[in-house]
Amino acid sequence: MKKDILIAGAGPSGLATAIFLTELGYHPRIIDKKDRISEKSKALAVNPRTLSILEKFKLSERFLANGTRMLGMSIWKGDTLVFRNDFSKIKHKYPFMLLQTQKETEEILRDEALKRKIKIEYSTELTSCKLVGSTYISEISGQTKEQFSSDYVIGADGGHSIIRKQFGIESHGFRYNEKWELYDVELEMDLNPNEAHIRGFKEGGMILIRIKDNLWRVAGNMKGLLNYLPANTKIGKITWEAEFNITHVVAKSLTKQNVVLIGDAAHLHSPVGGRGMNLGIEDAYITSTLISMDRLNEYNQIRRSYLKQTVGRINTMTQMMTGHSFVSRFLRGNMNVFKPIIPLGASTLRNFALAQDQVLWTPK
Numbered sequence: 001m002k003k004d005i006l007i008a009g010a011g012p013s014g015l016a017t018a019i020f021l022t023e024l025g026y027h028p029r030i031i032d033k034k035d036r037i038s039e040k041s042k043a044l045a046v047n048p049r050t051l052s053i054l055e056k057f058k059l060s061e062r063f064l065a066n067g068t069r070m071l072g073m074s075i076w077k078g079d080t081l082v083f084r085n086d087f088s089k090i091k092h093k094y095p096f097m098l099l100q101t102q103k104e105t106e107e108i109l110r111d112e113a114l115k116r117k118i119k120i121e122y123s124t125e126l127t128s129c130k131l132v133g134s135t136y137i138s139e140i141s142g143q144t145k146e147q148f149s150s151d152y153v154i155g156a157d158g159g160h161s162i163i164r165k166q167f168g169i170e171s172h173g174f175r176y177n178e179k180w181e182l183y184d185v186e187l188e189m190d191l192n193p194n195e196a197h198i199r200g201f202k203e204g205g206m207i208l209i210r211i212k213d214n215l216w217r218v219a220g221n222m223k224g225l226l227n228y229l230p231a232n233t234k235i236g237k238i239t240w241e242a243e244f245n246i247t248h249v250v251a252k253s254l255t256k257q258n259v260v261l262i263g264d265a266a267h268l269h270s271p272v273g274g275r276g277m278n279l280g281i282e283d284a285y286i287t288s289t290l291i292s293m294d295r296l297n298e299y300n301q302i303r304r305s306y307l308k309q310t311v312g313r314i315n316t317m318t319q320m321m322t323g324h325s326f327v328s329r330f331l332r333g334n335m336n337v338f339k340p341i342i343p344l345g346a347s348t349l350r351n352f353a354l355a356q357d358q359v360l361w362t363p364k
């Protein structure tokens with residue numbers, strides 16, 4: 001039973017893993033090079049599948065009490081409403097997307113970890129890691145420099161994962177050159193605040209999600225994005241502004257012996273669909289369960305094809321929403337014409353957005 005486990009990275013994936021492993025009777029060590037939880041709002045969406053996982057660890061109530069509920073998603077051609085996708089139609093205990101900032105998600109996970117007496121070692125960086133015999137020796141730099149031996153190493157260390165590099169695991173995928181703009185901004189406008197809104201234009205697309213009160217997340221690939229808001233919108237204070245490129249990649253292998261990559265260390269994709277953090281928490285659940293069953297060697301086979309398929313679907317959705325190909329522009333430009341058939345694809349879109357496209361993995 002005794003297993004020494006090192007988790008590199010205390011973002012949502014690493015924190016969730018620490019909690020899940022503790023519940024299963026382990027005492028993992030978790031380190032993070034940053035000095036505290038990130039202040040950024042980043043991932044807003046917690047999907048029903050993640051809520052089901054959190055429920056197993058008695059964590060869902062805290063999420064549900066904190067977040068707001070997104071009840072549907074409206075698709076617009078410019079200012080014309082084309083279709084409303086109603087999330088209440090999914091067959092799930094939680095028929096909505098829960099919204100809260102990633103900072104709030106990490107705070108809830110951090111507080112739960114502390115309650116379970118897990119020490120989160122901030123300002124502590126993993127600088128190298130290698131396998132010596134059957135033990136992983138990690139060089140760790142915190143208040144002092146030290147070597148740490150463990151039986152397992154969990155790479156929850158984000159998109160630039162040092163663990164992935166140290167063990168020579170390549171990623172498969174590509175990066176778009178185009179910049180996306182992102183704003184968290186106070187807006188006064190007539191859009192339903194309890195839904196996401198996808199607005200398509202010939203030049204590209206944008207997504208609007210209300211975070212709280214009149215603070216909205218606006219993201220998309222059109223230059224001068226805020227000029228594409230609905231007519232007569234009053235723009236207030238901008239609380240966060242960022243520019244980023246979309247990368248769609250999945251690690252070629254998720255494991256190497258007892259090293260496992262989870263979360264952004266293993267897969268990166270566009271924010272369309274709101275899956276990144278959710279997939280990371282799901283990775284954490286499957287990884288922890290398999291470690292407790294001495295079956296980590298099955299992880300890659302269980303998980304990688306699903307991740308590849310999911311990133312592929314996110315790419316298709318991203319292309320339809322923002323792509324510049326003839327087909328993407330044609331679809332966006334003629335949404336009104338396709339209006340009668342859009343409801344046929346509505347349940348597929350809904351199931352994907354709410355991660356109901358596959359049943360939650362359970363150990364056999």
Ligand SMILES: Cc1cc2nc3c(=O)[nH]c(=O)nc-3n(C[C@H](O)[C@H](O)[C@H](O)COP(=O)(O)OP(=O)(O)OC[C@H]3O[C@@H](n4cnc5c(N)ncnc54)[C@H](O)[C@@H]3O)c2cc1C
Pocket residue numbers: 008009010011012013014031032033034042043044045046102124125126127156157158159161162182262263264265271273274275276277278279280
């Ligand atoms: C603008 C934006 C919007 C997004 N929207 C959504 C959304 O709506 N829904 C969703 O699900 N996802 C969304 N995401 C994605 C989401 O933010 C990420 O998928 C999520 O943060 C991944 O969590 P993680 O724990 O795997 O990695 P990270 O959050 O990147 O955490 C990795 C941690 O590892 C630490 N670390 C790195 N290297 C080392 C080292 N050598 N030693 C020790 N520690 C180290 C870092 O300091 C960091 O704290 C969004 C992302 C962005 C940028």
